[in-house]
Amino acid sequence: xxxxxxxxxxxGLIAGLIGCWSASAQQVVSDYGNIRATNAAARQPxxxxxxxxxxYDDQQTPPATAEQPAYxxxxxxxxxxxCAACGSGCDSNVGAFGSCDGCGYGTGCGAGCGASGGCGGCGGCGGCxxxxxxxxxxxxxxxxxxxxxDDFISPMTNPVFFEDPRNLTEARFIFINHEVPxxxxxxxxxxxxxxxxxxxxxxxxxxxxxxxxxxSTNPLVRDGWADINLGLKFNLLRDACQGRMLSxxxxxxxxxxxTNSLQGNGDGVFNLFMSGGQRLGSRSxxxxxxxxxxxxxxxxxxxxxYWSNHLDFQVxxxxxxxxxxxxxxxxxxxxxxxxNVEGLDVINLGSSDVTGxxxxxxxxxxxxxxxxxxxxxxxxEVPLTDRRDIIENRFTFDWIFRY
Numbered sequence: 001x002x003x004x005x006x007x008x009x010x011x012g013l014i015a016g017l018i019g020c021w022s023a024s025a026q027q028v029v030s031d032y033g034n035i036r037a038t039n040a041a042a043r044q045p046x047x048x049x050x051x052x053x054x055x056y057d058d059q060q061t062p063p064a065t066a067e068q069p070a071y072x073x074x075x076x077x078x079x080x081x082x083c084a085a086c087g088s089g090c091d092s093n094v095g096a097f098g099s100c101d102g103c104g105y106g107t108g109c110g111a112g113c114g115a116s117g118g119c120g121g122c123g124g125c126g127g128c129x130x131x132x133x134x135x136x137x138x139x140x141x142x143x144x145x146x147x148x149x150d151d152f153i154s155p156m157t158n159p160v161f162f163e164d165p166r167n168l169t170e171a172r173f174i175f176i177n178h179e180v181p182x183x184x185x186x187x188x189x190x191x192x193x194x195x196x197x198x199x200x201x202x203x204x205x206x207x208x209x210x211x212x213x214x215x216s217t218n219p220l221v222r223d224g225w226a227d228i229n230l231g232l233k234f235n236l237l238r239d240a241c242q243g244r245m246l247s248x249x250x251x252x253x254x255x256x257x258x259t260n261s262l263q264g265n266g267d268g269v270f271n272l273f274m275s276g277g278q279r280l281g282s283r284s285x286x287x288x289x290x291x292x293x294x295x296x297x298x299x300x301x302x303x304x305x306y307w308s309n310h311l312d313f314q315v316x317x318x319x320x321x322x323x324x325x326x327x328x329x330x331x332x333x334x335x336x337x338x339x340n341v342e343g344l345d346v347i348n349l350g351s352s353d354v355t356g357x358x359x360x361x362x363x364x365x366x367x368x369x370x371x372x373x374x375x376x377x378x379x380x381e382v383p384l385t386d387r388r389d390i391i392e393n394r395f396t397f398d399w400i401f402r403y
Contacts, residue, residue, distance in 0.1 A: 143199040145169050145402050148240035150372045152277060152285050155310040156379035156396050157324045157363045159195070160210045160229060160345045162289045162308040165247040165275040167235050169199045170402040176346070179392040180218045184341055187217035191226065191346060203235040210253060210346070214261045220338075224258025226346065231271070243279025253348075262347050266300025269293050269348060283314040293348075299335035301350045302342055304328060318370055324363040324379065330354040341389045360384045361391065375400040 145168040154164045159174055172195040179188050193212025199205050210229030216222060231251025238245045251271045257263025273291030280286055287310040295301035306329070312322040330342060334350025342354040344361075365379030381394040 141200075142169050142403070143201070145199060146238070147372055149238075149243065149245065149277075151243070151279070151314065152287070153312055153320050153322070153367045153369060153375055153377070154398075154400060155287050155289075155308065155324060156322065156365050156367075156377050156398060157361065157381050157394075158289075158306065158308045158326045158345050159193075159396065159398070161271060161273065161291055161293075161306055162287075162310070162324075162326070163207065163209070163233060163247070163249065163273060163275045165235070165245045165277050165287070165289075167199045167203065167205045167233070167247075168197045168402060169205075170197050170400055171195070172197075172398055172400045174212070175397045177395045178346075178390075179394070180390055181388050181392045183388075184338070184390050185219050187219070189218055189221050189346075190215040193226065205233040205235075207231055207233050207249070207251065209251065214258075214263070214346075216261070221262050221347070222258075222260040224261030224263065225256075226261070227253050227255055227257040227263045229253045229271070237276075243285070244277070246274070246276040248274045262343070262349060265348070265350060267296035269295045269301050280311075285312050285314075286310065295334075295348075295350075298332060299350070301348045302330055302334045302337070302354055303332035304330045304342075306345075312367070318368060320367040320369065322363075322365045322367060322377075322379070324365070324381075325384075326361045326363075326381075328359045328361075330357045343390055347390065357387060357389075358385060359387050359389060359391075361394075363396075365396075373402045375402070 146166050149166055152164075152166065154172075155162045159176070174191065174193045174195060176191040176193075177188060178190070180186055191212055191214055193210070195211075196208045197205055198207075208228070208230050210227055212226045214221065214224055214226055229251050231249055233247050233249035236246045236248060250273075253269040253271065255264045255266055255268050259265065271291050271293050273289055275287070275289035277285060277287045288308065290307045291305070293304050293306070295303055307327045309325045310322060311324075312320045314320050328344055333352050333355045334348075335352055337349035337351025337354075339351060340353045340357070341349070342351045342357065343349050344359065360383070361381050362384045363379045363381035365377060367375055367377040369375050375398070377396075377398045377400075379396045381391075381396065383391050
C-alpha cells in the first residue's frame with residue numbers, strides 16, 4: 001500500500017469514527033432528555049442556588065420531611081433520585097472511597113457549587129465548579145478535566161500510545177530510564193518529556209503525547225530531541241455511576257526530532273487508537289488501549305499494532321497498586337534500521353526484517369494520588385518474551401498536574 005492509498009484509508013477511517021461518534025452523541029442527548037423528563041416529574045422541589053440553607057456550607061444534614069428527603073453531608077436538594085446516598089460531597093456509588101467531585105477528597109462541595117452540586121445525579125458531576133476555580137481556563141478555550149471518574153488513575157507504561165480514555169486537561173511530566181540489552185550495544189537511554197492534554201469540549205480533547213529530550217550512553221542512540229506526537233481524542237461512551245468509558249482518536253508523529261537520536265526519519269507515522277475503562281467492584285479499575293501505527297513512508301518506518309492493559313487496586317484513598325501488560329506486533333518492515341531489531345514506543349527504527357515479530361512486556365508499579373489534581377507514579381517494566389530487541393528493563397516515573 002503506497003502513501004497515497006494509506007492516507008486515503010486514514011481519512012476514510014476518521015470519517016467513519018466521527019460518524020459513529022456523532023450518532024452516539026445524538027442518542028445520548030436523546031436518552032438524557034428522556035431521563036430528565038422522567039426525573040423532573042418525581043423530583044422533590046429544588047432549592048434555588050442563590051438561597052443556600054444553613055446546612056449547605058456547614059455540612060450539617062438537613063432534617064427529613066415529607067416534602068424533602070434527608071441528604072448526607074455534601075449533598076443538596078438537587079440530588080437526583082436513583083443514586084446511592086452521598087457522603088462528604090462524593091457519590092458513594094462509585095468505588096469504596098467515593099469519587100472526588102472536583103472539590104477534593106472528602107471535603108464536600110461547600111461554596112462554589114450550584115443547587116445541583118455535590119452528587120447531582122448518576123452520570124454527572126452535578127454542576128460543582130471545583131470550589132471556586134471555575135469551569136474554564138483561558139476563557140472558554142480550555143475546560144476542566146472530567147472529575148466524575150476520579151477514582152481512576154492514568155496508565156504508566158507505553159506512555160506515548162497508552163491513552164487514558166477520560167477527557168482531561170493536564171500536564172504530565174515523564175522520566176524514563178531504559179536499559180538496552182548487550183545484544184543491542186548496551187547502555188541506557190533516558191527520556192525527559194512533558195505530555196499535554198486539553199479538554200476542548202465535553203467529548204473532544206487535544207493530546208500531545210510525545211516530545212522531550214533524549215540522553216543516551218548507547219553508541220547507536222546519541223543525545224537529542226524526540227519527535228512530536230499530536231492529535232485528537234473523541235469520547236464515545238461515558239457512564240460515571242457504572243465506571244465505564246470508551247474513546248477513540250488519531251495522532252500524527254511529526255518527524256521533527258534529532259536524527260542522531262534515531263528520531264526524525266521518514267515522513268511521520270499516524271496512530272489510530274481506541275481506549276476504554278471499567279470499574280471492577282469497589283476498589284479495582286481496568287484500562288485498555290489498542291492502536292495501529294501506520295507510517296506515511298513505509299521504507300523509513302515499520303508498521304505495527306499494540307495492545308496495552310492496566311489493572312489497579314485502590315489500597316487506600318490516595319494509594320494504588322498497579323500492573324500493566326503491553327503487546328507489540330509488527331505488520332510490515334521498513335527498509336533499513338538494525339535488521340531484525342525494532343524499537344517499541346519511543347523509537348521506530350524502520351528495520352528491514354521484523355514482519356511478524358512480537359514482544360510482550362509486563363510492569364508492576366504504584367501511584368500516590370494526594371487529591372483530584374495530582375498523581376505521582378512509579379513503574380518497573382521488563383520483557384516477558386524471549387525476544388527483547390531494545391529493552392532489557394525500564395523504569396518510569398510520572399507526575400501529573402490536572403486541572
